[in-house]
Amino acid sequence: MDKIICPKKQYTYEQLCQDSLALMDRYPTLIRVKTIGYSVDQRKILAIQLGTGIDNILLSGAHHAREWLTTPLLMDMMETYAHAAETRQSFRGFEVKTMLEQCCFWFIPMVNPDGVTLVQLGASQFEHQEDLLRWNNYSEDFTAWKANIRGVDLNRQYPVDWEAIKSDPGEPSLANFKGVTPLSEPESKAIYQFIQSKKIKIAAAYHSSGEEIFWKYKSSAAFAIKSEQIAMQLAELTGYKLIYPGDDPSGGGLTDWFISHYRQPSFTIEIAPYIGPNPVPLHHYDQIYQANKYVPFLLAVNRDAQD
Template sequence: MQPANYTTKRPFIPLFIAALCFTLVFSLLPIPFSASASTAIVNPKQMYTYERMEKDLKALAARYPQLINLDSIGKSEYGRELWSLKLGKGPVVIFLNGSHHAREWITTNLLMGMADHYAQAYEKQATWGTFAVRDLLERVTFHIVPMVNPDGVTLQQRGLSAFPKADHAALLRMNGGSTNFKRWKANAKGIDLNRQYPADWATIRNVSSKPSYMNYKGTQPLQAKEAKALAAYAREIMPELAISYHSSGEILFWNFKTPAAHKARDLQLANQFASHTGYRLVTPSSNPSGGGFTDWFITEFGRPALTPELARAVGETNVPLSEWDRIWKQHRDTGWMLALEAIGYWIERQPTTASKSEVRLTADETAYQWPDLKSARSGKVYAGLYTTIREKGDWVELAVKGERKWIAARNLLRGKLEIPAGAVVVVHSETGIYTSPSAALPSKVRFAEQKLAVLEGWDGWYRVKTGKGSAWVKQAEVQYELPTVVEEPGEPEPSDQPAEPGQAEQPEQTDNSETSETDDNQATGTDAHEAAAQPSKKFSPAA
């Protein structure tokens, strides 16, 4: 409120100054992460062949070795590898697959684009709304089979030339004599892979009586190598939820004889997916025709599964690439929503157990009221020594200055920690300097040969005192000594060795004494710097 005698005058601001101020303010506003064309590996705006996909999968695995793993889950009828890309570091599994049907290969473009986009987001420490991408991908692992039907896709895209001459007559016969395979849906043996799963398979409607370009369900469930491999893989990884991408029509299937106990949960997920994409939910039928992957998944696991039909309806052919921008805008960030929901499903099933043990937190963590990323946040818990109270899944509740706070357990050290008296290690320019034993790669920091004081040891690691705080080194990479004189820690020398994406350029300070004493969330237990000066002692937290 202004004082009564306060008068206002309209200040004169030159136009160029106003424009400059507006530009500066706008540049400070947060904007959603968007994959950079210069760093992207996948180009989805092309006819995406099996060979192109295979090359891009290997490039993604090489570019993000700490985040992406590539495996084959089997082979197709013609011996092509059925690739699975695993993206993420968490225990919560989400299963995504595409191109069950040959002409629906635009779904492979989408899954490959999402994998590239999500890996870039992790590396750039991006956010989705109020959630850090790293918080999601360190709790979730996406298992992505981008092309379930590589033989069928190859036939649809390239025609007979991609197959042995001896098989041409059979392929032509299954295609009604036509050499135009653009309508082809089946695998290259004429079996419709999305009519191969044991969910009311015997009563599937509208079937072909013999191998065909579409609708032939085979002579028994999981007869086709591709469907058999996918079902076995799903049973192996036990996903929290599954999405099987198809085209076209911009509709969403979400229910197959879903039990009443699961309907509210599954409908809530379907509505969230629809709110992102604008797709229309298909009203469940009282007597649906089964055999589809998500029909089987819902029946087999009792967990939610969705079948989105990408793009506007195009009839019996592939979706044109002119639809790509629309598809990408609708689906680009749906994975983050799926991750958040799957984390909730998983944590709900985990038992809560009492726990009282001493642990070391090696990196600052966001604190939550409950073990749930959607719950209220309560500041930071700083690196240091703590006592646990309870555990649930990959969460742990800590005692922090008389308060109880839940954090991710990813940066906790458990087990026997030793605090040596007066010990030092000799490091040199080849010694890896880590921010934490949980860091996959060393930082860029390197030291000239010198002796550093050991603050504590843990499971093949030493925490050492440096001129930049504390850091971790592998016991196998250093020489351990008990000297009479300890050199003052020196300054690090620069190095060209790569750091882990997003990792600090220098070791993080991990002791309570190295952070502000006035912070209410700071730990108050014994500090390792102080303990290092005391006689050697041990503690043995519960594992």
């Protein structure tokens, strides 16, 4: 049987929509597709459910537009796990089918579909091309774009220490503008409301680049020890470095908010070696996939860690 997901190409929003439905068709007892909101330009924000268990686990990708390789990475993982469950495979001694009966993975593979479309297909896809050009410093090359289509950085939108966010340009920009209020953008608001509607036990947000894992945000000592233990397992699995934040980290990120608000473990995982302000070159994909394939499994094993 051929694989549905072909990750090593420019993976578009349309491909995501098509592949989500194809996965649900092939694995109807394991996979469900849900629209949890709409972007500024009315693209769907999809949450894809894998598994039927009661313990919810969240994996998100492409908050930042140019980091779109995280989308096919998550789609590829989903197909691997669904196939492994159907064919009764075990990962490190745990039967995948049993794991998907106990857990429910929620994949939100493309938080920022408008931004990804801008990076991949350019400003001609949008009506406000002049604004986009201005916010992109008058360059027609949008491959460095991180923000949503209104020039707001979606990972600086969550309500934790939002007022104190550092290095904010104060106006729409290709990167780093936190917006005029927390959750002003429909994409971050959709993620926030979705998380509030579920009891998520553990989460990972995929970004690029730097091969790093962020795991701590002003946590209590006891909680930090549990989180650090999981982070160390993730570091060993992926080969990525653990990042120890200073005493005064800049807030507003999904992982920051999730840790602070729920006191449950959450990780920001930066795939790929440092590649500057660019999409991750596709030739890194196989290595990235091998490094991250067991991350959902590791989250599942550690899902009961909490403060």
